[in-house]
Amino acid sequence: QVQLVESGGGVVQSGRSLRLSCAASGFNFRTYVMHWVRQAPGKGLEWVGFIWSDGTNAFYADSVEGRFTISKDNSKNTLYLQMNSLRAEDTAVYYCAREPEGGHNDMDVWGQGTTVTVSS
């Protein structure tokens, strides 16, 4: 069945780095735009960024631009989020979500999420 499984979360000190992974299965990963969305404790959803289906271009929210990098390995069916210069406000559950390519589509399948805690 269609599945997205995030991993790599944990507790990290402020200023350090962390890389999250999202393993995809059950669908043709190559034909999907992939997103990262986060949710701070007790708060709403915040879009982090997305990457084109072929992995060539990524776009980010202002809050993470220049610190976070999204990459996509279609040969491994895996999405990544490299997070550098982490801040306390980056503490959140991080979800990956897929969007069929072609434009005007939506995030139709979400993973279970992985928790990142940035300590000062």
Place this chain on the structure above:
Amino acid sequence: QAGLTQPPSVSKGLRQTATLTCTGNSDNVGGQGAAWLQQRQGHPPKLLSYRNNNRPSGISDRFSASRSGNTASLTITGLQPEDEADYYCSAWDGGLSGWVFGGGTHLTVL
């Protein structure tokens, strides 16, 4: 990124109808509409409605979405206890070149 506006909470009785709203502007909701997601406590979000107001396979027809101008709405009929959850709207914002979410509405089924 500026977000979409949703009322923080709505309460309705069992088997009643709830209508949740999501207000944006012409760059987002007014442009391509809004999708709706449901998030039950401790679970990831689940897509209830696409921006074109269609439902994904497996979503009950008790959930229906619509749009008027810059405001999107999600109507839930015949409320059930399992409908108690947080509901989020989301939209592509052409002005920001990014996705935006509403702050979420917590629906309580009395």
